[in-house]
Amino acid sequence: MLKVNVIVTILIVGVNFMIELNGNEFYNKDCIEVLKSLPEKSVDLIFADAPYNIGKDFGNNSDKWKDAKEYLNWCYTWIDECFRVLKDNGTFYIMTSTQYMPYLDIYCSENYFVINRIVWTYDSSGVQAKNKFGSLYEPILMCTKSKKSKYTFNAEDIMVEAKTGSQRKLIDYRKSPPQPYNTKKVPGNVWDFSRVRFKMKEYQNHPTQKPEALLERVILASSNKGDVVLDPFSGSFTTCKVALDLGRKCIGIELNSEYFEQGLKRCGYENEV
Ligand SMILES: C[S@@+](CC[C@H](N)C(=O)[O-])C[C@H]1O[C@@H](n2cnc3c(N)ncnc32)[C@H](O)[C@@H]1O
Numbered sequence: 001m002l003k004v005n006v007i008v009t010i011l012i013v014g015v016n017f018m019i020e021l022n023g024n025e026f027y028n029k030d031c032i033e034v035l036k037s038l039p040e041k042s043v044d045l046i047f048a049d050a051p052y053n054i055g056k057d058f059g060n061n062s063d064k065w066k067d068a069k070e071y072l073n074w075c076y077t078w079i080d081e082c083f084r085v086l087k088d089n090g091t092f093y094i095m096t097s098t099q100y101m102p103y104l105d106i107y108c109s110e111n112y113f114v115i116n117r118i119v120w121t122y123d124s125s126g127v128q129a130k131n132k133f134g135s136l137y138e139p140i141l142m143c144t145k146s147k148k149s150k151y152t153f154n155a156e157d158i159m160v161e162a163k164t165g166s167q168r169k170l171i172d173y174r175k176s177p178p179q180p181y182n183t184k185k186v187p188g189n190v191w192d193f194s195r196v197r198f199k200m201k202e203y204q205n206h207p208t209q210k211p212e213a214l215l216e217r218v219i220l221a222s223s224n225k226g227d228v229v230l231d232p233f234s235g236s237f238t239t240c241k242v243a244l245d246l247g248r249k250c251i252g253i254e255l256n257s258e259y260f261e262q263g264l265k266r267c268g269y270e271n272e273v
Contacts, residue, residue, distance in 0.1 A: 017029075018034075019264070019269075019272060021269055021272060023249055024240070024244065024249055024250045024252075024267075025251045025252070026240070026251075026252050026260070026263070026267075026269075027251075027252070027253040028254060028255070028257050028260040029253060030255055031078055031232035031233060031253045031255070032077055032078050032081060034232070034253045035078060035081035035082065035084075035085060035232060036081060038085045038230075038251070039085070040084050041084075041085070041086065041087045041088060042085055042087070042228065043085045043086055043087060043090060043228045043229075043230045043251065044087055044090050044091075044152070044223050044224075044227035044228050044229065045090060045091050045092075045093075045152075045218075045219065045222050045223040045227060045228075045229045045230070045248075046082050046085075046086055046090070046091070046092045046093065046229075046230045046231070046232070047093045047215065047218055047219075047229065047230075047231050047239045048078070048079075048082060048092070048093065048094045048095065048231070048232050048233060049095040049208070049210060049233050049239075050075060050078070050094070050095065050096050050232075050233050051063040051233065052096055052097035052100065052208075053065050053068070053071040053096075053097065054097050054099075056207055056208060057207060058207070058235075058255075058256055058259075059256050059258060059259075060255055060256050068103075071100065072100070072103050072104070072107075075096070075100075075104055075107070076107055078232060079094070079104070079107060079108065079111065080111070082230075082232065083111060083112065083145065085230065086145060088145055088146075088149060089144075089145075089149050089150050089151050089152070090144070090145065090149075090151070091115075091142060091143070091144055091151050091152065091222040091223075092108075092112060092141075092142075092143045092144070092145075093140055093141065093142050093143075093218055093222070094108065094140070094141045094143070095120075095138060095139065095140050095141075096139075097138075098135065098137070098138065098139060101139040101141070104141070105117070105139075105141060108141055108143050112143035112144065112146075113143060113144050113145070113146050113147045113149065114141055114142070114143050115142045115143060115144055115151070116141070116142040116189050117139065117140075117141060117142075118139070118140040118141070118142060118189045118190075118191060119137045119138075119139060119140075119189065119190045119191065120137060120138045120139075120140055120191045120193065120214060121136055121137040121190055121191065121192050122136060122137070122192070122193065122194055122195045123136065123194070124136055124195075140191075142222075151222070152221075152222055152223060152224060152227075153221055153222065154220055154221055154222075154224070155186045155221075157220040157221065158186065158187060158217050158220050159184035159185065159186065160184065160185060160186075160187045161183060161184065161185075162181070162182065162183055162184060162185040164181070169181070169183075187217065191214065191217070193211045193213045193214045194211065195211065196209045196210070196211055202238075204236035204237075204262060204263075204266060205236075205262060206235050206236035206262075208235060209235060209236040209238060210235075211238075212238060212241070212242050215238050215239050215242040215243075216242055216246070219239075219242055219243055219246055219248060220246065223243075223248055224248075225246070225247040225248065226247065226248065226249065227248050227249065228248070228249045228250070228251060229243040229248045229249065229250050229251070230250070230251040230252075230253075231250070231251070231252050231253065232253045233253070233254070234252040234253055234254040234259070234260075234263055235254060235259055235263075236259060236262065236263060236266065237252050237254070237259075237262075237263030237264075237266050237267055239252065240252040240263065240266075240267050241263075241266050241267050244267055244268070250267075252267075261273045
């Protein structure tokens with residue numbers, strides 16, 4: 001992935017910095033600060049997997065707010081900035097914890113147009129719940145800027161097998177002559193991808209790393225080659241890694257400098273760390 005002529009620009013501002021590599025931008029900074037500095041309507045796709053306000057250890061106390069109101073107000077600020085930098089026909093995906101998604105859903109419904117409410121479901125190998133049902137999903141919203149947005153949706157690139165339960169091919173008799181039903185379909189809104197485990201090839205040292213397969217579906221569906229994909233909470237840089245593999249440009253922002261360095265390496269830029 002690393003090109004021979006790597007164009008590198010490094011801007012060091014205090015202890016935080018930005019690196020530009022082959023037209024991709026990597027920021028080790030607070031995302032609101034960076035989002036405010038980006039031009040309006042300049043990004044095709046945003047995938048925002050925000051801190052959840054449940055006290056996860058991201059190494060920087062970044063996952064605990066004084067109360068729900070403070071957390072939600074903080075979310076509203078970066079959601080608004082995402083709206084500003086997103087192109088009119090761009091797509092915004094947002095994730096947060098199950099307990100806060102209802103509030104963000106209401107805010108996004110008022111400020112964007114919600115196309116899909118997606119459930120990412122997985123099996124759990126972790127501690128099993130004993131006195132309630134186990135938590136085995138995470139919610140994702142897929143939004144456009146308005147109901148009329150002509151957003152990208154590459155249905156052909158994300159087809160999955162259509163399981164009918166039948167052993168033989170079903171025939172569509174409405175066609176003349178009758179033909180077998182299509183065996184491929186666009187995925188539904190419940191996505192079953194395994195969580196990233198310690199021994200998996202894609203594993204990085206990050207507590208809430210998302211699966212590459214999930215990001216592949218998002219990026220293939222909602223962007224085209226050469227488009228700009230932005231992740232304001234890059235974490236282990238799954239979004240940037242997959243975007244680059246799929247021929248897109250990326251802008252990755254991450255507050256934690258260790259995750260940032262690990263992410264640059266993951267994206268193929270070891271020598272620049
Ligand atoms: C839920 S994780 C993202 C995980 C990521 N999707 C992945 O696949 O690895 C949220 C990340 O946001 C970072 N973060 C928290 N506050 C931030 C801020 N204000 N600006 C930028 N990054 C922040 C945390 O350090 C953490 O790595």
